[in-house]
Amino acid sequence: MEFFRFVLKRFLQTIPLLIIVSLISFFIIRLSPIDPLAELRLNPSISQETLDKEIKRLNLDKPIGIQYLSWAKSFVKGDLGYTSSGEKVSVKLKERIPNTLLLTLVVIFMTWSVGVPLGIFSAIRKESPFDRMITVLASVGMAIPSFFFAILMLIFAVKTGWFPVGGLTSYNFNEMSFIAKFVDISKHLVLPSLVLFTISLSGLQRQMRANMLEVLDSDYVKFARAKGLSEGKVIFKHALRNAVNPMITLLGFEFAGLLSGAALTEYVFQYPGLGRLILEAVMKSDINLVMASLMMGTIMLILGNLLADILLMLTDPRVRQEAK
């Protein structure tokens, strides 16, 4: 019961948040000096009639407040509207979401399955040569900008010819056998996921290491050791369980980044995901598409946090106590 009240409360809290986010973003986009029709205006063969028709179709003749209200009304009804070129926003998003999810899930799987053990290991072997080496590598990984690394990888692909230059599938993808399809997609995924992996691995590894060190230093671990428990038991049964809590919050954020976290890398690799779609939409001030993606990002962030809180409640009795 308590649990459901908590979820409901959190859910209600998100409504004003969504309204504020949508208001701010809508006005910022509309007040930005990008005119979706600027190109048409400077085209000598476009008649005034056509221009007026376009203005009307895109609702640009109405005051910005009304524009917002009509957008909000249809958004609440679940209608995301049409892009400035007349395609359904929901269709466009649906085309791209699976691709982005594929990339981000692969990356999250890789980083978590490598980052967490690495963090634990370097915490246990604190200050050992191995730990130092990992620290240096992590710093490099954190310092290198993702777009730059992505460009380096692209050049690598061109020079060696081992990997395709961007994209997700080859042009003859549809005629391939199932195994060939799998290989094709994997080949396309290697470089972008490697870039994202390197960038997020270091953060995760550092976080895990710090958590673990803190816990290893605490009294109950010392006590457990004093009791004469085996080192494995101390670490995995007592220390790890407590060190993992902050990581759950982090997982919540990862969830929020599922759809939007890879935008820059996606763009450099011409990956057919959401990032490229949204960037192009912003450039053209394609309001419905931008708003839809921003709202999606907001909802994902809220959901991610909610998910993390619920998970924490399940794992950590202290949080359960507080929620009451």
Add this chain to the structure above:
Amino acid sequence: MKRLITWGFIFLFVVLLLKSCIKQDIEPVYTPQKYSNENLDNIKYPLKNKNITIDGVDYLQSQAPVGEYGGELILSTIGEGPKTFNPCNTKDATSSSMAGLLYDGLLTTHPLTGEVIPLLAKSFSAKGNEYTLNLRKGLKWSDGKPITVDDVLYTYWEVVFKGLGNTATRDAMLINGKLPKLYKVDDYTVKFVTPQPFAPFLRLLSYPIVPKHYFKPVSDKGESAFNAFLSPNTPPSEIVSNGAFKLKEYVAAQRVVFERNSDYYKINLENKKLPYLNRLVYLIVGDTNNEILKFEAKETDVLSLRGANVARYKQRESESDYKIYNLGADTGTLFMVINLNNRKNSEGNWNVALHKQKWFRDRNFREAIDWAVDRDGMVRNIAHGVAKPLFTSESLNSIYLNKKLQPHPKDLNVARKKLEESGFIIKDGVLYDLSGKRVEFDLLTNAGALERESIGVMIKQDLEDLGMKVNFKPIEFNTLVNKLANTCDWDMAIIALTGSPLEPHDGKNVWKSNGPLHLFNQRKPNQKYDDRLAWEKELDDIIEAGAVKLNFNERKQIYDKYQEIIYKEKPIIYLYSPIRITAVRKRLKNIFPTSLSGVVYNVDEIWIDKKGEVK
């Protein structure tokens, strides 16, 4: 000691880093002439296509050398890919070129000479304001239904004339507010009658013909249904088309794949059906950098080269698997426009300050600017030599270009003399007008366009040689358009317009005194134009006269005159046109690049030499 070594390493690292910055991987290009040599002259173009009737079917026979069947051509398109495959509703270049592959029009443009030639029509004849077109017999849509006169009537009556989809063709067909009439003469003949002779009309008949049985159920539902019709996500097997290629697959943000239409009406010299290619693939790439990478990784077959890349590709051409074609100057015209406006705005203030009006409306002043601008310098420094100086209002590849209008180099002495004639005085390197006012004005362009910003800086320096003070201000594109089209409160601006190399009448919005894009002396839509300058009036008359003359040579004379006026009066100072240079893989055969149509316009004739394939 340890610290010393560390610092030594850091020092070495920095030095190496700086060293790597010094060395350029490309030799700077100082000889732009190298690229302006046309190399299209030695290409032997296949003669005009012929009509051949076999078993009651009127085929169109290509005169290009016979090739081998099979293989695929992989091209790239920059941007987001097509937005629709409905040929009547395309509003961007990518969509219209792809929809154009699916649907043929009655007529088309000869890729080399630019004259109008039959395509889906078997032949045509024009007499005064009557245009008669004969259709081919025995042609079929991709679903096997015959292409009939009804499809033609439907396309014009119910799509074009009703203003469904993109209305550009309808707008262009309106003559004094009246649409042409279309009659069915017999089952294979139609006749268009325009209200008066109208030269641009014939070219508009390249509008794609669509299948009535497939389009009519949708167009009957109204405009919004029609606009949503044939969106990129339409299942390809549903699409009924008549072009050389059929849609095979569309993958959002990745590619569009076409496959050959095995029942196309074009045949080769051995009377076998074209096209040769099995597939035509367009990869959708986000930007030019990615396009270049894809070409270098051999994922694409054709690449149009820009700026600094040309030198690099040219150097590597001899040991590579591609050939570089110079297609000559582009249709784009980049120019600086001077505001001759002498009217007041609604609040009673001058659009352009009174003393500036005197300068700008003075031909000597405009000529002085023209002589002071260093076009060659711009071509060399800004366009990396891959451009040609421009002096005419028609683009350099236009079939109406007035070749008598000669380019001239920068000459400050001529410029100074012109200024002196109008009483301007240069004192201590500063230019004053007759009343002793210092010559100072703003030069605008749209911020973010790097090329135009660099041009602005160069023009500023050039005009400072004359003692003018130029305040160069890149501003937001919209603000600029608003100033140009509505508020008219600007001095000079650098912008570009795309013109048509085939139809000068398309520029009527710019040249007519009451045109909505009459930049240099913009009037409000309802404003009278009895205050127009003598040469503005002359331009108005020319634009009117040019539209009703049907003979090419007579029209050419008329449009020569209009270019002469602009050349003489200089309300617009043209700067340069980029040159289009394209790299094409050598294994592609039947490549006949033309200045008007580019490289892959004859995609139904192109074939792939598999022996020459480099793996």
